[in-house]
Amino acid sequence: ETGVTQTPRHLVMGMTNKKSLKCEQHLGHNAMYWYKQSAKKPLELMFVYNFKEQTENNSVPSRFSPECPNSSHLFLHLHTLQPEDSALYLCASSQQSRTDTQYFGPGTRLTVL
Amino acid sequence: GENVEQHPSTLSVQEGDSAVIKCTYSDSASNYFPWYKQELGKRPQLIIDIRSNVGEKKDQRIAVTLNKTAKHFSLHITETQPEDSAVYFCAASASGSARQLTFGSGTQLTVLP
Numbered sequence A: 001e002t003g004v005t006q007t008p009r010h011l012v013m014g015m016t017n018k019k020s021l022k023c024e025q026h027l028g029h030n031a032m033y034w035y036k037q038s039a040k041k042p043l044e045l046m047f048v049y050n051f052k053e054q055t056e057n058n059s060v061p062s063r064f065s066p067e068c069p070n071s072s073h074l075f076l077h078l079h080t081l082q083p084e085d086s087a088l089y090l091c092a093s094s095q096q097s098r099t100d101t102q103y104f105g106p107g108t109r110l111t112v113l
Numbered sequence B: 001g002e003n004v005e006q007h008p009s010t011l012s013v014q015e016g017d018s019a020v021i022k023c024t025y026s027d028s029a030s031n032y033f034p035w036y037k038q039e040l041g042k043r044p045q046l047i048i049d050i051r052s053n054v055g056e057k058k059d060q061r062i063a064v065t066l067n068k069t070a071k072h073f074s075l076h077i078t079e080t081q082p083e084d085s086a087v088y089f090c091a092a093s094a095s096g097s098a099r100q101l102t103f104g105s106g107t108q109l110t111v112l113p
Helices: none
Strands: A004-007 A010-013 A018-025 A031-037 A044-050 A053-057 A064-070 A073-079 A087-094 A108-112 B004-007 B010-014 B019-025 B032-038 B045-051 B056-059 B062-067 B072-077 B086-092 B107-112
Touching (some): A004 A087, A010 A018, A018 A031, A018 A087, A044 A064, B004 B086, B019 B086, B045 B056, B045 B062, B072 B086
Parallel strands (some): A010 A108
Antiparallel strands (some): A004 A018, A018 A073, A031 A044, A031 A087, A044 A053, A064 A073, A087 A108, B004 B019, B032 B045, B032 B086, B056 B062, B062 B072, B086 B107
């Protein structure tokens, strides 16, 4: 599959569960991003990785833990989430710089019970 | 940091009419302004972008204008079609800055047949 892929597409978890979201990009990009999209809110940037190094963490609670083993893969590890964390989590990638076009994955619809 | 405001939040037009969505930004250093379209249940996709060295850019029925002095930019869609119905997001960022893309809150465009 080309472009940016995300798995799973849907996830329901309890507040005590531990789960992980996966993102993979097949575009040869060097930057990857996690966004949170809640209803009627702007896209919220969570984390940024450039060449596998985390370059930005927008005051995200520690119950969200990102991992970037290489430039093609990005994970978001989830534990002890709250119901208000229910949202669409989007992954994106870009060539490198902040003014490069970002390409989004289809997202993971997360529901926390 | 950067603040991007987008108006209107909802917009309904008759098929064939034009639609205009406006965004303002706060950081005068911003120099990259993309627009994304997100259809229901799908990922955001870039439809057009503009950089600060030009005032207007056009791609078929879509155009974007930028006024750096007033710090606002607009998306213009002419001859609207039902398939234009979606949520549109504007964004802004500055190269060489610690900040990433900042998104507007989105505009739900509905094209009525």
